[in-house]
Amino acid sequence: MKTSHVRLPTLKRLLQIFGPPIALCFLLGILRANWTVSTGRAVVQSWSFFWEKPVVNPPTTTMAVEHLSSVNDSILILFWTEYFSQPFTSTSEHRMVAQQALDNCPVKNCLLTNRRDLVNRSAAVIFHIRELADQPDKSVPSFRSPNQYYVFYLLESPPHTNMMLDEYDGFFNLTFTYRLDSDIPSDHYYRDFKPKLWNDPSNFEDAWRKKAGFAVIFVSNCCTPSFRHVYIEELARYIPLDVFGSCGNNSCNKTSEHCDEKVSTYKFYLAFENSVCKDYVTEKMFRAYNQEAVPVVYGGADYSQIFPPNSYINILDFSSPRLLADHLRKVAGNKHWYSQYFQWKFKSRYLTLPKDLQSPEIGWCKLCGILNDGELSPKAYNNLGKWWFDEARCTIPIIGDRNGNQVWTANPYVNHIYRTMT
Known part of the structure; x- marks a missing residue:
């Protein structure tokens, strides 16, 4: 070259x-x-x-x-x-x-x-x-x-x-x-993709009752090529957002079971990658699926070719953090709309x-x-x-x-x- x-x-x-x-x-x-x-x-x-x-x-x-x-x-x-x-x-x-x-x-x-x-x-x-x-x-x-x-x-x-x-x-x-x-x-x-199959509508009700928090993200690297920290800062002006790790005010060992379980108490999990590159997707995405939170994704992978349909929200579908925040508030405020992001869990073919x-x-x-x-x-x-x-x-x-x-x-x-x- x-x-x-x-x-x-x-x-x-x-x-x-x-x-x-x-x-x-x-x-x-x-x-x-x-x-x-x-x-x-x-x-x-x-x-x-x-x-x-x-x-x-x-x-x-x-x-x-x-x-x-x-x-x-x-x-x-x-x-x-x-x-x-x-x-x-x-x-x-x-x-x-x-x-x-x-x-x-x-x-x-x-x-x-x-x-x-x-x-x-x-x-x-x-x-x-x-x-x-x-x-x-x-x-x-x-x-x-x-x-x-x-x-x-x-x-x-x-x-x-x-x-x-x-x-x-x-x-x-x-x-x-x-x-x-x-x-x-x-x-x-x-290989970390291990979601559970739902067999009854009560499964969603059980998950819904646990969700006291609105949105959460775990961030250990505060300054990255994707500039996710800039988007996070702007998004936090419009929605309740808990930031765990060295870049926030909350602490949690992101590899611990306790930390994973905490994700299940939030409606949305921000799976923001440190780089926006072709095919690059990491454990952040799989943590959201395994803990039954709706992933809000930011990265360069073709998510539609990998993950179940209508199971995530891509920030690149919105022209600004404020418009994304508006959408998240509407989804969180409508139980039926929110439940649509979990319909894939009733179909076994999407569990792999x-x-x-x-x-x-x-x-x-x-x-x-x-x-x-x-x-x-x-x-x-x-x-x-x-x-x-x-x-x-x-x-x-x-x-x-x-x-x-x-x-x-x-x-x-x-x-x-x-x-x-x-």
């Missing part, structure tokens, strides 16, 4: 457009960013300030450290790097979740390891890209088998990718990310996601299947940056015009906001 540098907006220009709080947030985000121009577009290659670790819910079982006896009978998958600065040992949360998924696959002969001395016996070597960027020596295996898969692994969106990918052209030959056009789409979040979003079609089972069957021939990605950054279609909401007026648009591209600033 041909790269050329472009002039970054000045602090004075940011202040003119956004005002002090948002300008500071935006400036901090781009201080260490790499801006490139590709095919006429300004692309944010790295927003290392915007960092949000994916939520991992550990399984109830623990895995034993691999022994050579089990290694000899298994197809090895070597996790070469750490995962968010944590060693990928047999007791790490992400390792346990992944191995448990592999143990439930149709073929159960794939074994995870972090033992680098087994690299030549491993069918696939996985690199968590954030760690590859953070390692001072960026060490990679000194020898590579021609039939070995090198896996590009990321569960976060491109704005959180803290490195350029040009230097790794030709290095990776499999992609394993949240993107549905990956060689291996991850089921990391999809589309088949192509379930294991073994995606996730660790998909990888294990490839390693067993040779489903994909080894190849090389020679322009991974174009696929990862350009084709992700990440967007940033326009939150101010040249005169400082707040505006809200549904789907502006990165170059749109860049041109507004320069």
